[in-house]
Amino acid sequence: MTTERPSQQSSPGPLRRILSSTFAIFETRLELLGIELQEEKERLIGVLFLGLAAMMLTMMALITLTVLIAIFFWDTYRWQSLAGITLAYVLVAAFCGLKARNGLRDAPNMFDETLSEFRKDRDTFR
Structure with missing residues (x-):
């Protein structure tokens, strides 16, 4: 009479299952x-590509506009017209610089979705 023992597969312990689940969550x-x-x-x-293209085309347009205005007022108000154009450029540049600074300062966090998933995981294990 031989007694056969049923083959027992060694199931992983609870600690091993928890670690495996934790690493799987971390990998995801x-x-x-x-x-x-x-x-x-x-x-x-x-x-960046679109911004650089827009800047290049805008600079070409502004140079052409400056030349046209300078030619138009060459006989009468030469330096006043160039000073006015320069002042307009400075004001627009200052406005753009302030707008860019505010855009960078108010930018949302880059990894919002990942951080929210980590928070959900943390709350699940509490």
Whole structure:
């Protein structure tokens, strides 16, 4: 009479399962972080390209406008017209600089979704 023992598979202990789940959650969050970084990089490159193109074309237009105004007022108000154009450029540049500074200061956090997922995970384990 032989007694056969049923083959027992060693199931992982509770600590091992918790660690495995924790690492799986952490891996998922890191993947989300990587996706957000990739999206932000692509958006930033697109914005930079369009911004540089707009700046280049605007500079060409402003140079042409300055030359046209200087030619138009060359006989009568030569230096006054150039001073007025310069003052207008300075005012617009100051406005743009302040607007850009406010845009950078008020920018949302880049990893909002990842941080919210980490907060959910933290609240789940409490």
